Amino acid sequence: MPRALITGAGRGIGKETARAFLGAGWSVLALDKDFSSFDLEDAGVQRIDYDLTNLAGISPLVATLGEIDTLVNNAGTLYCEPYDAIPEAHKREILAVNLEAPIALMLAAAPQMRKRKAGRIVNVGSVAAFTGHPDLWYGATKAALLNATKSYAAWLGRDGVLVNAVAPGPTLTPMYEQLPDSRKEGVMRSVYSGRPCTPQEVAQAILWLGSASPEYMNGMTLDVNNGSYPR
């Protein structure tokens, strides 16, 4: 049974991604620092209680997890504070969780994937990578993650490892609830369907990239935004 490590699996897109992989017959290593809204009771799930701001612990952690066929870097954090009043601690947290941790996880998972000449990594970006974002560091880290996706694809592609990303538009998750109304209205105006994305839909895209998409597709970012950001 193939195994997926999914970060930020406690809620939102991560939880639905865990559900989607389970439904496809995978076993799931569900990583989060908070499982209070995690309700997936399934024999195929192993919970990993871990705070990704602990960057130094990531490599030792991955060493204990055994074989990882697919890594989904989904965990992300966002604050939405004024540009000129972002607390240093928040900046550090966003940089750690949204950028440094995914890179540390890719780095830690890469050797075993290269050895097997197989493996997939899916990074969860955001349209914020293209548009900028009221949370400056959120946008900046998402753009950086999409860039790192290409670098890692270039590095690992020769060994048969695929590194792709999804860039969802606003998706109905707890994070969406944090957005100001004006932003939500803007989204509603621009999407073709007149509704926000559901986490299940993003999860389907992640599952495809993480399990079945053609191997020639590497280093790419799949826009899941329904017209809220054509580019």
Next chain:
Amino acid sequence: MPGNSVALVTGAARGIGRAVVDALAGDGFHIVALDRDFEGSDLVESGSLALLKYDLTDVAGIAALVASLGRIDVLVNNAGVQNGLAIDDYTEAARERILAVNLKAPVELIRSVSRQMLERHRVHRAGSAGRVINLTSVAAFMAHTDLWYGVTKAGIVSFTRSFAAQLGPQGIQVNAIAPGPIDTDMLNKFAQPERRAQLMQAVWSRRAGTPPELAEVVRWLASEAPVILNGAVIDVTDGCFLR
């Protein structure tokens, strides 16, 4: 650009093209201002400004037209039409017209003008052999209610790169500009107040760009842009479309 360089500007009678005439004249260019209709335009012919009445739907006549003009150093493909029609309401005539003016004519102009640019450049070799500036639109990157408008503007992005690749090694620069909403007849005709207000919400300055602002970008590409800048599309959107 040297004092007696000549720029051919299409769609020059009004709007962005009209502002481009002023901007390039300010840099010392002699200008051939092309439009199908100068009615209501304040352009006045002079020693450094020739008015050329020509309908660009006559694509077949462009090569001969260019041959009759003499030296052209800069070509500004600005002329463009928009019909504001839903796809089901498009007539064959409207489709053929927009394809001719927005796509076929600029391609034919580049073909014709680049030939003489290369001919002249064979002598000098160094520096720029000539510059082409194509006006596209953010419509190239997004869904547009006038399907053929969006399609033709996307086509301009594509041929900008094709010509840059083909002509760049021989010293010709081919770049494009993709404006967001600019205060022109076209915007006023197709963006009614409600749509316009909505558009402005996405613009950081909450206003439409002005033709002189856009003309300054054209001027820079025509006069100053380094030769290494080729095949580029410069977005002038003030935030209404980031990519």
